[in-house]
Amino acid sequence: MNWSFFHKLGSPKWFYDISGRWLPWFAVAGVALLLVGSVWGLFFAPQDYQQGNSFRIIYIHVPAAFVAQSCYMMLAVAGVVSLVWRMKLADVALKCAAPIGAWMTFVALLTGAIWGKPTWGTYWVWDARLTSMLILLFLYFGIIALGQAISNRETSAKATAVLAIVGTVNIPIIKYSVNWWNTLHQPATFKVTEKPAMPMEMWLPLLLMVLGFYALFTVSLLMRMRLEVLRREQKTRWVRETLEKLS
């Protein structure tokens, strides 16, 4: 395997150049996927046999939830890379991804609550999925709060890396226990995953929306990372040249 890619990743300048080239492609792909997916899902996909039109909110809820959960995994991976290989870009990735993940979790919770109103009659129920999402939001808040509380940048990066790893190890345990808690207290909860298989006209737009959300996430992350890299390397020559070219 060619490890030179990995070592090049340690260079902020290389990252800045290459992300600058990829960013437009991700942005275009993301906008296209989101546009097609949302129009198809919200307007053209067939109605659900039980929920009618209100189920369409899953076209936003499910992708947001996927991105929120995989973003936390990404934080842990970035944490491991940062601690083991001392790569500064991994620190930047962790710091920039955490707020995006938190927002995605919030969107998932909000759309989950909106979905709840026509389905269960209330805006909030303590079912397994929403409760797990809420706990995930708290985990994100913890990482962001710890990162803000420590003023020394290197210490802050290492501490949040350890916290992200500890959180990720705990996530399966938390998920299992919340699922099981839910079966204890609410045995008759409606579960989306136990529905009969979705016809293709329903899950294809969902797939497009998921991919579109991932593209959106990547675009936001790359933009934030580029800004942070410029900020951190502001004293180097290549940054000054880049800023001169931009202004």
Added chain:
Amino acid sequence: MRQIVWLLFCREWRLAWRRPGDLLNPLVFFALVVSLFPLAVGPEPSMLRSMAPGVIWVAALLATLLSLDGLFRSDYEDGSLEQWVLSPHPLALMVLVKVLHHWMMSGLAMVLLAPLFGLMLALPLSSLPVLALTLLLGTPILSLLGAVGAALTVGLKSGGVLLALLILPLYIPVLILGTGAMDAALQGMPVTGFALWLGCLAVLALTLAPIAIAAGLRIGVSE
């Protein structure tokens, strides 16, 4: 290696008993929080009984967090923590001994007090051994996970609130298992499953938490 474990234990013991007030505070807090609930929701026994497992567990969680906040702080401030990090002995082992000693002073005391509070909250006598057992298995997990947070925030003056924010989500599985066991006991059902799961989490915490705590302390000391 056994010698350093014993010497460390003796050191922590001496330090704890020379300031006995610090030992009592978390227990008084525990008692206070438990007492707040009947005042808040009324003394009707059947309502207290249904709330009792949750109230006692949440109070135990909060009291443990409060007592853990300063676990490493005094050592950090007078420079002792640096000497621990510099020592050739494994930091994870020393940290484990320190946390277990702290648990003996706080968590174990809560295990002994909790049945008393259970009685005050109208729990039947038959459920009290289950309460003590689940707390006995759960409080070490709370101490170990809380110590991870204490290690990551060791240099900060922000107090217990940040620590609570970081660690309370991680306490949720223990809370669910502990209260689940109590609910099962109140319905007369067996609790071995819960006890085994709690034991499982305790072993996991005993083996993995010291590594995270040592990592957190090294990061804190390197400022």
Added chain:
Amino acid sequence: MKPLPVELDSLACERDQRELFASLSLQLEPGEVLQVAGPNGSGKTSLLRIMAGLLPPSAGDMRYGGDSVFSGTGRENWRQQRLYIGHAPAVKGALTAEENLAWLCALSRPVENDHIWQALEQVGLRGFEDVPCHNLSAGQQRRVALARLYLEQHPVWILDEPFTAIDKAGVAALETHILQHAARGGLVIMTTHHGLEHLPGVRCLDLGQVN
């Protein structure tokens, strides 16, 4: 226990986005006393902490007897050989002087009680063995910390401002002890604001001029 040579290889330190020093290379032989000097904020304490192993360097390596002290067996060996006394005396107020020293030594190798009493006597704290350290003055607490220099068998000493709060007689005694340690083949690296020019054979590294 005779120390091995210490080699600093292009060591660099960056704190809070400020580069304190870079490409610092140095070779230290047993029997040397190195004074690290420089204005406030030039990185003296950071350099000592990097050498002790508390802080990772931004770049470069440090070797003890040929093995890197930042990883592997070299690190294990370095932890046994060096003694670091920093700004904070690592003395717990609630414990007595004797208990504090017994614990601090136990972190590397436990020592007998009578050795502890002898060490306390040599730093001028005879009779204070069983006094809780919060009853001692700052200078006396620092002497308790420095008593480790008379107790433990470490060949390499890394001392950060050891003379703080020590009176003139204490300073003279400590200077003599440091020179004796170097004469026996030990290695001492220290920072201090006291002038050490009157001492023979002290090497000086001025961080203010390195940059």
